[in-house]
Every structure is written in structure tokens, then in C-alpha cells.
Amino acid sequence: xxxxxxxxxxxxxxxxxxxxxxxxxxxxxxxxxxxxxxxxxxxxxxxxxxxxxxxxxxxxxxxxxxxxxxxxxxxxxxxxxxxxxxxxxxxxxxxxxxxxxxxxxxxxxxxxxxxxxxxxxxxxxxxxxxxxxxxxxxxxxxxxxxxxxxxxxxxxxxxxxxxxxxxxxxxxxxxxxxxxxxxxxxxxxxxxxxxxxxxxxxxxxxxxxxxxxxxxxxxxxxxxxxxxxxxxxxxxxxxxxxxxxxx
Amino acid sequence: xxxxxxxxxxxxxxxxxxxxxxxxxxxxxxxxxxxxxxxxxxxxxxxxxxxxxxxxxxxxxxxxxxxxxxxxxxxxxxxxxxxxxxxxxxxxxxxxxxxxxxxxxxxxxxxxxxxxxxxxxxxxxxxxxxxxxxxxxxxxxxxxxxxxxxxxxxxxxxxxxxxxxxxxxxxxxxxxxxxxxxxxxxxxxxxxxxxxxxxxxxxxxxxxxxxxxxxxxxxxxxxxxxxxxxxxxxxxxxxxxxxxxxxxxxxxxxxxxxxxxxxxxxxxxxxxxxxxxxxxxxxxxxxxxxxxxxxxxxxxxxxxxxxxxxxxxxxxxxxxxxxxxxxxxxxxxxxxxxxxxxxxxxxxxxxxxxxxxxxxxxxxxxxx
Numbered sequence: 001x002x003x004x005x006x007x008x009x010x011x012x013x014x015x016x017x018x019x020x021x022x023x024x025x026x027x028x029x030x031x032x033x034x035x036x037x038x039x040x041x042x043x044x045x046x047x048x049x050x051x052x053x054x055x056x057x058x059x060x061x062x063x064x065x066x067x068x069x070x071x072x073x074x075x076x077x078x079x080x081x082x083x084x085x086x087x088x089x090x091x092x093x094x095x096x097x098x099x100x101x102x103x104x105x106x107x108x109x110x111x112x113x114x115x116x117x118x119x120x121x122x123x124x125x126x127x128x129x130x131x132x133x134x135x136x137x138x139x140x141x142x143x144x145x146x147x148x149x150x151x152x153x154x155x156x157x158x159x160x161x162x163x164x165x166x167x168x169x170x171x172x173x174x175x176x177x178x179x180x181x182x183x184x185x186x187x188x189x190x191x192x193x194x195x196x197x198x199x200x201x202x203x204x205x206x207x208x209x210x211x212x213x214x215x216x217x218x219x220x221x222x223x224x225x226x227x228x229x230x231x232x233x234x235x236x237x238x239x240x241x242x243x244x245x246x247x
Numbered sequence: 248x249x250x251x252x253x254x255x256x257x258x259x260x261x262x263x264x265x266x267x268x269x270x271x272x273x274x275x276x277x278x279x280x281x282x283x284x285x286x287x288x289x290x291x292x293x294x295x296x297x298x299x300x301x302x303x304x305x306x307x308x309x310x311x312x313x314x315x316x317x318x319x320x321x322x323x324x325x326x327x328x329x330x331x332x333x334x335x336x337x338x339x340x341x342x343x344x345x346x347x348x349x350x351x352x353x354x355x356x357x358x359x360x361x362x363x364x365x366x367x368x369x370x371x372x373x374x375x376x377x378x379x380x381x382x383x384x385x386x387x388x389x390x391x392x393x394x395x396x397x398x399x400x401x402x403x404x405x406x407x408x409x410x411x412x413x414x415x416x417x418x419x420x421x422x423x424x425x426x427x428x429x430x431x432x433x434x435x436x437x438x439x440x441x442x443x444x445x446x447x448x449x450x451x452x453x454x455x456x457x458x459x460x461x462x463x464x465x466x467x468x469x470x471x472x473x474x475x476x477x478x479x480x481x482x483x484x485x486x487x488x489x490x491x492x493x494x495x496x497x498x499x500x501x502x503x504x505x506x507x508x509x510x511x512x513x514x515x516x517x518x519x520x521x522x523x524x525x526x527x528x529x530x531x532x533x534x535x536x537x538x539x540x541x542x543x544x545x546x547x548x549x550x551x552x553x554x555x556x557x558x559x560x561x562x563x564x565x566x567x568x569x570x571x572x573x574x575x576x577x578x579x580x581x582x583x584x585x586x587x588x589x590x591x592x593x594x595x596x597x598x599x600x601x602x603x604x605x606x607x608x609x610x611x612x613x614x615x
């Protein structure tokens with residue numbers, strides 16, 4: 001495996017019971033690389049990125065993240081999770097905590113930062129995602145787009161090396177998608193290593209270094225976005241792209 | 248558009264609502280007489296109140312005897328509150344040495360103080376963690392004595408309100424964390440932990456409290472080596488804790504189950520780890536959600552303490568029963584039980600009101 005790989009998945013397999021969800025996944029993500037994963041629903045793309053921070057367990061193969069191998073060793077898992085931020089489709093903010101407390105919780109308890117420092121960081125990132133004025137509100141008082149931006153800020157407060165996005169705009173009303181994508185584009189331009197599962201092909205064209213197409217649990221095709229969109233090699237990719245780009 | 252004054256646009260003078268839909272008559276119509284069935288119910292209820300309330304007031308206040316030298320002088324149409332006055336100290340403190348009864352009085356005040364302090368959310372956290380052990384130690388010193396020049400009082404003599412409060416409060420303080428562990432255990436991924444928790448909960452829930460108390464007081468000593476005894480009060484207290492914990496555990500489990508999976512995933516993704524995730528994310532939400540059944544259980548457990556009279560402990564109910572046996576004061580059971588009921592009611596009503604306040608406070612902000 002190359003030394004500069006932030007994520008290396010090597011012959012990864014996973015089953016749910018008898019169902020083979022992930023088949024021989026090989027993926028390498030270099031530092032600063034942006035990978036956009038697409039594919040029909042049920043193709044295993046979410047499962048794959050959830051394996052990277054062990055929200056799902058792989059049963060075969062090796063996954064090495066930020067130089068640490070994912071095993072059942074809790075120490076390794078926690079070390080990896082400290083370096084990997086994740087943004088979910090359903091935001092998953094903590095509803096009983098204010099926005100500020102959502103942002104400072106992990107830095108204080110996991111990174112052991114002093115409260116004041118954690119709050120400064122939190123305010124910095126709230127500014128970055130353009131909602132500095134919402135710090136004292138509860139998540140339930142924000143719009144979906146605002147909540148997702150808070151969720152991104154929450155992950156960034158841990159100063160992760162890698163950000164995973166699992167369909168971050170799929171639960172949003174159309175008019176809020178842009179505000180979230182704008183934040184993600186900015187993040188990409190700053191050199192963050194990113195793996196995004198998304199159907200936002202405009203976003204993919206703008207930021208992706210590598211496009212990955214998954215179907216039925218395997219990676220069918222991958223490549224730079226220009227070729228991927230202009231001249232897909234696999235028939236399955238072609239069909240999928242024609243379906244989502246049709247309108 | 249936004250600047251248009253609506254009153255100018257539509258020049259209608261402010262009208263009073265129709266008389267029938269507001270004010271006292273409107274309220275009566277809407278709430279008491281809005282259908283034939285409700286009208287009948289209202290009339291029946293009014294009749295029932297008219298028949299019962301005035302005699303009750305006459306008995307409890309107008310015809311009541313407030314002071315009398317003995318039972319004979321106290322007999323009349325009304326309640327004999329003189330009996331309660333006469334027996335107050337015995338009912339409240341029972342067989343605790345008479346001259347030392349300022350100690351249980353202080354204990355009652357300390358326990359009530361602790362409860363009130365715990366209600367103040369500003370004190371939640373480290374300060375309460377210090378306050379409670381200090382309070383419990385103080386209660387122990389005052390009840391037992393034997394230090395600081397206080398005479399030693401055996402637990403056999405502890406009785407009345409302090410005994411009831413100690414059983415209930417200490418019981419809850421220990422049962423609650425145990426219940427949290429049991430609830431977590433029942434949902435654990437480790438099979439051994441899960442089996443033990445399930446077995447414990449099901450076993451204890453399947454047995455009446457009286458049986459648990461009997462086992463603790465009668466059967467347990469049979470299994471212990473001779474000459475080795477455990478204090479009877481302690482046995483009852485432990486039995487009470489173990490029993491309450493099983494019920495609370497199921498309530499808490501209900502709360503744990505209502506936490507969406509995404510919350511746990513988000514906590515995991517941030518690297519919080521199991522215990523921090525439980526403490527910072529899961530429990531605060533789960534417990535807030537089950538406040539009503541939780542308080543329901545607390546109230547039930549508080550009243551259940553009266554069952555210890557079965558194994559010969561002198562809790563509030565038992566001291567009251569004992570007070571009734573005085574041959575100078577015969578036949579004042581009603582007054583006594585009304586008095587005891589009033590004490591229980593005060594505590595339970597307080598818990599209920601406080602829980603409603605907490606619920607409102609927790610719900611504020613969380614939802615739109």
C-alpha cells in the first residue's frame with residue numbers, strides 16, 4: 001500500500017446473514033483526495049463508507065485508516081474515529097444539547113480540550129458554516145440545512161484528517177441543498193480528504209478527484225470525473241448515469 | 248405589503264365575543280352541559296358533592312375536638328384531632344427514645360432538605376454528589392449515635408416518619424443507579440451480561456414485595472452461619488432496593504429503546520466510547536423521556552415502604568397502628584389514618600408536581 005494513502009481498503013467483504021453486501025472492495029484514498037461514491041440504492045455505498053469508521057464491521061479483508069488498521073481492538077477503533085469525521089443523511093445532532101454544546105462535546109470529552117478553547121473552535125467553525133448566530137439554539141429550532149451545517153461543523157471541531165459524507169443532502173428540502181453543498185465545496189478546496197456518498201452530480205463534477213460507481217456490493221467503475229461522466233466504460237454505469245442525469 | 252395596517256384595510260370595530268361562548272356561562276356550557284349525557288353527569292356529580300362535602304367539613308373542622316384530656320372527653324360528633332395531638336410524637340418518631348427525639352426530627356429535616364436541594368437543577372452535578380453522601384452520613388450519625396456524645400440507638404428502635412423516609416429515599420438513591428445498570432445490561436451485546444440482567448429483572452418482578460421482605464427477614468437468617476446476623480432494617484432496606492430496581496430498570500429500558508439509532512452512531516462517529524456515549528447522549532434523553540412512568544414508580548415505591556410493618560419494622564403506618572392501641576384513647580382509627588394518608592399524600596403530590604415541572608423544562612427548546 002502506498003505510504004500516502006489515508007484510507008486503504010483491501011479485498012473487503014461483508015455479509016448481512018447470507019446477503020453479500022460488499023464484494024471485494026479495493027479502494028485507496030490519498031491525502032487531500034476527494035472521492036465521490038455513487039450508485040443505485042442498495043448498492044452498498046453507505047455500508048462501504050460506514051466500514052471506514054467501523055459503524056459497520058467488515059468480515060474479510062483489511063482496512064487501514066490514517067495509518068491505523070481497523071481491527072476489533074477498541075483502542076484502534078477509537079483512534080480512527082478521532083481522525084475521521086462523519087456527516088449523516090439525518091444530521092443526527094444531539095437534540096438535548098444546544099448547538100454550541102453539540103460542537104464542544106467531543107473536543108472536551110474525547111480530545112480533552114479545555115472548555116474555553118473548545119468553545120473558541122466551535123465559534124470559528126460556526127462562522128465557517130455561516131451560522132454564527134445560532135450557537136445558543138437547540139437543533140430542533142433550526143432548519144434542515146442549518147442542522148446539516150451544524151453537523152458538519154461538529155465533525156470539523158474534532159479537527160479530523162478525513163471527512164465522510166453519507167448522502168448529506170438527501171434529507172433536505174431542495175432550497176437548502178445548495179447551502180450545504182457550498183460549505184462542502186469550500187472544505188474540499190481547502191484540501192480536506194473527503195469521501196462522499198451523494199447523488200449531487202454537479203457537486204461531484206466540481207470537487208471530485210475520483211468518481212466511484214458501485215452496484216450490487218461491488219465497485220464497478222472508477223476514474224477521474226471527466227472520463228467517468230463523458231465516457232463510462234461499464235454498461236451499468238452508463239444506465240445509472242443516464243437515469244440520474246436524464247432530467 | 249407588510250406595512251399595511253389591517254385595521255385600515257378592513258374597518259370593522261373590535262367586537263366582543265358572543266356572551267354564550269365566553270365568561271362563566273360560556274365555560275359552563277362548553278365544559279359541563281355540552282351534551283345530554285354530560286348534563287346528567289354534571290347533575291349527578293353536583294348531587295354527590297352536595298351530599299358528601301358538607302358533612303365531611305362538619306366532621307373534620309366544625310364539630311371537631313381540638314383538645315381533650317382523654318378519649319372519653321373527646322367523643323363527639325366530629326373528629327378528635329386531640330388524639331393526633333396527643334400521639335403526634337409517637338406516630339412520627341415511634342419508639343425512638345423520647346428525650347432523643349430531636350435527632351429523628353433533624354433527620355427528617357435533613358432528608359427533606361436533600362430532596363429539595365436535588366430539585367434545583369443548578370445544583371445538579373458535583374455539588375449534589377458531595378451533598379448526598381454528607382447528608383447520608385449525618386443521618387446515620389444522628390440515628391445511630393454512639394459518637395459525639397450522642398447515646399447509641401439500636402435500629403430496632405428506629406421508627407415512624409424517619410424510618411419511612413430512610414427506607415424510601417436511601418432505597419431510591421441506590422435502586423436508581425442499579426436500575427440503570429440493569430437496563431443497560433438487558434440491552435448489552437455481551438450475552439452473559441444480558442442473561443444475568445434479564446434473569447434478575449424477571450425473577451424479582453415475578454415475586455410480590457411482601458415475599459421478598461419475608462425472605463429477607465425470615466429465610467435469609469436461616470442460611471447464614473449461626474451467630475452471624477445482619478441487621479433487620481438493613482435486610483429490609485436491601486430487599487427494598489433490589490425490588491424497586493427491577494421495576495425501574497424496565498421503565499428505563501423503555502427510554503433507552505426510544506433513542507434513535509442515529510444518535511448512537513453520531514456519538515460513535517465522534518469517538519465518544521461506550522460509557523461517555525451512555526452518560527452524555529443516551530441517558531439524558533432516555534431519562535427525560537420516561538419521567539412520567541419513572542415518577543409513577545417512585546411514588547409506588549414510596550408507598551410500598553409501608554409493607555415493612557409485616558416484618559415488624561415500625562414505619563409510619565405501624566407507629567400509627569400502635570398508637571391506636573392505647574386504652575385511654577380508644578376508637579380513633581379514622582382520624583389516625585386520615586392523618587397518615589395526609590402525610591403520604593404531601594410527599595407523593597410533591598413528587599408528582601415536581602415531575603410535571605421537570606417535563607416542561609426538558610421539553611422546552613428540544614422541540615420547535
